[in-house]
Amino acid sequence: MKSRRRPYAEQRPQDLGGGVWSVPVPIPGSPLGYTLVYAVESPKGPVLVDAGWNHPDAWEALSGGLAALGLDVNAVRGVVVTHFHPDHAGLAGQVKEASGAWIAMHEDDAALVRLMTEYVATGHDDFHADMLRRAGADPGEARQAMGERPTPPAQPDRELRDGDLVDLPGRKLRAVHTPGHTPGHICLHLEDADRIFTGDHVLPDITPHVGIYPYDRDDVDPLSDFLDSLDRVSDLSSLNGPLDALPAHEWIFPDVAARAAEIRHHHEEKLERLRALLTRRPQPLTIWEVAAMMTWNRPWDDLPPTLRGMAAGEAAAHLRTLEARGAIRRVAGVDPVRFQALDS
Incomplete structure (x- = not known):
């Protein structure tokens, strides 16, 4: 089954067959519009894949949508969260x-949720201000780009690892660790139905945000992790045959491997453009300068400050991958951090 992206007002709960249902849950103020929450049938009550944003309208949509499908939110057995972001984990509590x-x-x-819970608001502000300064943002821009401290989601009761089966009696729902968008992002392979719940990892039209925070970390490489995770999802299709993708946003689509290959190609092209950009520049560039030169869904000057901050995170992730591949280097002993091509 395939459903094109439509405004939230046109979305409806759906019976997808095979004991799987989808409920669109609104995300207030977001251009994404909604999260697709899935319910999977079991003899001991349905298990939800994600839960949606923590907001009264979202709760009404989730509980009412389940009821319209003949399901009772009070009978839900469990919620397995693809990742900790608020449009996925917000209503789990x-x-x-x-x-x-x-x-x-x-x-x-789960470790990040614990860290968020322990983090005080003043620490959040200081952390973001210093991170933006080290990236090359001027003080005024840094203040505007900081954004609000996120509210931590509910603490999980159970922690999953790659390959674990979710507690879903009568079904086989297996966790597939797909880091990149977050360190603990998982897809969920419904092995008895040739379906895969992809969360934000593989979406049919857009690509998920992959960034580094703090921007100047050199001990992680989330974009390389993400690209490797795309290959893992493709390998599942090679082993099991084509898998229908049930993503958290946009629409359901067939052949997750084909879309994963498109996303990988998109990022490889972006990496090559960035390498060429640095090669043409005689002087090293800050992360903020690089972000301002990259192509986004709208011109840099039109991006609100908070979206500039996210763009800088994504620029940092691409710079880090090029650094790990030996195509560029970071200049030692400078603040803010700067990068240059090795052959410049």
């Missing part, structure tokens, strides 16, 4: 309060 459901996510994202 409220579902737990209503039904006693367990909450599960990958152990790497």
